[in-house]
Amino acid sequence: MSGQIEVPLYRIAHARSGDKGNRLNITLICNAPRFYPPVAETTTAQCVAEIFASRRPTRVVRYDLPRLFAFNFVLDDVLEGGVNSSLGLDGHGKSLSFVLLAATIRIDRALLQTDTAALPVTTAALRANNQTQRQ
Amino acid sequence: MNRTFIGCGAGFAGDRTDAAIPVVRALSECDGARYLIFETLAERTLALAQVERRNHNGLGYNPALDRFIRPVLRDCVAAGIKIISNFGAANPRAAAKRIVALASELHCPPLRIAIVEGDDITDRLSPADLAEREVGGHLLAARPEIIAANVYLGAEPIVRALAEGADIVVTGRVADPSLVLAPLVHSFGWRLDDLDRLAAGTMAGHLLECGSQVTGGYYADPGVKDVPDMADLGYPIAAVDPDGTFVITKPAGTGGLVDRRTVTEQLLYEIHDPAAYLTPDVVLDLTAVDLDELGEDRVRVRGARGHPRPETLKATVCIGGGCLAEAEISYAGPNAAARARLAIDIVKARIARQAPGIALRADAIGVMSVQADGDGAAAAQAWCHPPSDIRVRFAGQFPDAGSAEILLSEVEALYCAGPAGGAGLRRHATPRLISASCLIERDLVTPIVSFVGAAP
Numbered sequence: 001m002s003g004q005i006e007v008p009l010y011r012i013a014h015a016r017s018g019d020k021g022n023r024l025n026i027t028l029i030c031n032a033p034r035f036y037p038p039v040a041e042t043t044t045a046q047c048v049a050e051i052f053a054s055r056r057p058t059r060v061v062r063y064d065l066p067r068l069f070a071f072n073f074v075l076d077d078v079l080e081g082g083v084n085s086s087l088g089l090d091g092h093g094k095s096l097s098f099v100l101l102a103a104t105i106r107i108d109r110a111l112l113q114t115d116t117a118a119l120p121v122t123t124a125a126l127r128a129n130n131q132t133q134r135q
Numbered sequence: 136m137n138r139t140f141i142g143c144g145a146g147f148a149g150d151r152t153d154a155a156i157p158v159v160r161a162l163s164e165c166d167g168a169r170y171l172i173f174e175t176l177a178e179r180t181l182a183l184a185q186v187e188r189r190n191h192n193g194l195g196y197n198p199a200l201d202r203f204i205r206p207v208l209r210d211c212v213a214a215g216i217k218i219i220s221n222f223g224a225a226n227p228r229a230a231a232k233r234i235v236a237l238a239s240e241l242h243c244p245p246l247r248i249a250i251v252e253g254d255d256i257t258d259r260l261s262p263a264d265l266a267e268r269e270v271g272g273h274l275l276a277a278r279p280e281i282i283a284a285n286v287y288l289g290a291e292p293i294v295r296a297l298a299e300g301a302d303i304v305v306t307g308r309v310a311d312p313s314l315v316l317a318p319l320v321h322s323f324g325w326r327l328d329d330l331d332r333l334a335a336g337t338m339a340g341h342l343l344e345c346g347s348q349v350t351g352g353y354y355a356d357p358g359v360k361d362v363p364d365m366a367d368l369g370y371p372i373a374a375v376d377p378d379g380t381f382v383i384t385k386p387a388g389t390g391g392l393v394d395r396r397t398v399t400e401q402l403l404y405e406i407h408d409p410a411a412y413l414t415p416d417v418v419l420d421l422t423a424v425d426l427d428e429l430g431e432d433r434v435r436v437r438g439a440r441g442h443p444r445p446e447t448l449k450a451t452v453c454i455g456g457g458c459l460a461e462a463e464i465s466y467a468g469p470n471a472a473a474r475a476r477l478a479i480d481i482v483k484a485r486i487a488r489q490a491p492g493i494a495l496r497a498d499a500i501g502v503m504s505v506q507a508d509g510d511g512a513a514a515a516q517a518w519c520h521p522p523s524d525i526r527v528r529f530a531g532q533f534p535d536a537g538s539a540e541i542l543l544s545e546v547e548a549l550y551c552a553g554p555a556g557g558a559g560l561r562r563h564a565t566p567r568l569i570s571a572s573c574l575i576e577r578d579l580v581t582p583i584v585s586f587v588g589a590a591p
Contacts, residue, residue, distance in 0.1 A: 014396065016353070020406070055508050063408060089528070
């Protein structure tokens with residue numbers, strides 16, 4: 001098989017949100033180094049600004065961390081004033097990492113084929129599995 | 136190998152109070168200088184503590200102190216593990232006295248307890264002075280009453296306290312990573328201009344300061360990112376070499392996990408520019424950091440680079456923020472969505488009449504609880520397939536608790552005067568604090584170290 005396939009970022013990366021006042025950062029970390037180039041190419045600051053457009057970010061910056069296969073997106077003024085002012089339940093924006101992970105990108109199908117073999121979940125998943133089997 | 140070990144027993148004031156027990160057990164078995172930190176002072180926590188100090192003289196420290204310290208104090212003293220924490224909040228002196236009382240109750244030998252003060256700048260700087268130094272907004276220009284103004288102190292006063300033989304160091308506001316950097320500076324004799332060493336210690340502090348967030352907490356996603364035994368998450372320990380390289384691990388026999396992925400998530404948590412993480416001690420550059428999995432639950436972290444510390448110190452200034460009124464009511468069964476929407480329409484109409492201009496929000500929990508956004512498009516889409524059990528949550532911002540009652544009463548009135556089947560009403564009003572940031576010249580701030588029983 002060849003060609004491209006559309007996948008949610010969730011399939012190839014994980015993420016965590018943090019806040020400072022009305023500013024949100026979302027760290028997007030690729031599950032394996034090979035996913036870094038396509039994510040770098042497609043998941044631009046502009047693209048993330050569009051994903052969060054309804055929150056009207058005044059500025060979105062992407063910082064690249066190639067040694068960690070990660071990106072840090074910083075979105076200004078998207079938290080309804082932040083935790084001290086927001087009327088919403090998630091004034092910290094803690095759930096918003098999963099909004100980013102739900103976005104889809106197109107990648108080479110071949111990148112996914114070695115997916116399970118190369119997933120660096122390794123020790124964690126194995127141990128969790130072992131535990132489940134023991135019970 | 137001359138290593139120093141630092142464990143973290145709490146990453147926030149509401150953290151698990153039994154988490155430190157296995158950390159202390161593991162530290163007891165380590166060969167080298169050992170420290171235990173508790174980070175319990177979020178941005179608003181200090182302002183709340185300040186209010187409490189004013190209302191009840193003698194309080195104003197973190198009330199969780201007892202619950203955090205009691206289970207481990209004896210063992211720490213026995214093993215020579217020193218404790219460093221910011222649970223002094225608005226009243227480190229009172230916190231230190233409380234620890235003296237606890238130590239006596241637990242039959243510990245006499246302890247040398249240091250108090251770090253000088254973070255409270257309300258005596259030094261007038262509201263006008265603070266307004267002049269505000270950055271990123273103009274909240275202070277209108278001269279609101281200032282509830283708390285505290286500068287983030289760095290590692291230096293904690294290093295001084297340790298040098299003077301402290302067994303326990305109690306602080307108010309210090310930068311979170313400084314709680315970890317300080318014992319490393321003390322232990323290894325790092326110079327305060329050895330920027331890469333300071334950066335490494337700050338990075339260790341950043342990874343430890345949120346407790347289990349680096350050992351599998353706030354990480355688990357079943358089937359995708361599995362974390363074993365989260366009911367007994369092991370809290371982190373950093374084993375640090377004299378050159379600043381360190382390994383993040385956790386106590387044997389605990390749940391959770393430490394791997395490249397958990398460490399990466401926490402390394403970048405609440406970071407903006409990864410090349411310039413500003414602390415009072417150093418500007419930390421994470422862009423050349425390398426992580427290596429050394430084995431089960433052991434990740435080596437190295438490559439932090441340091442740049443000279445900022446010329447000013449950051450202060451958080453808290454002012455009153457009115458009152459948040461929240462009330463919830465549920466609708467379930469056939470046509471629940473329509474009844475929920477009717478309830479929203481009713482309350483909005485009544486509030487518009489009684490409190491025009493009030494910011495009011497309604498969420499339908501079950502349809503969407505946290506991801507509704509500015510233009511409502513996401514929520515509108517979710518309403519296309521509504522569930523049959525919906526909890527409507529109203530939230531409004533009011534000037535004070537008295538006026539907040541308007542919303543609370545209106546939602547309560549839905550019980551009789553609202554749609555059919557309204558159930559499970561809950562209502563509460565929460566006083567709010569808002570914060571401004573100021574940049575303060577270093578020469579206006581004097582960190583003070585004293586010991587219990589001695590004058591400051």
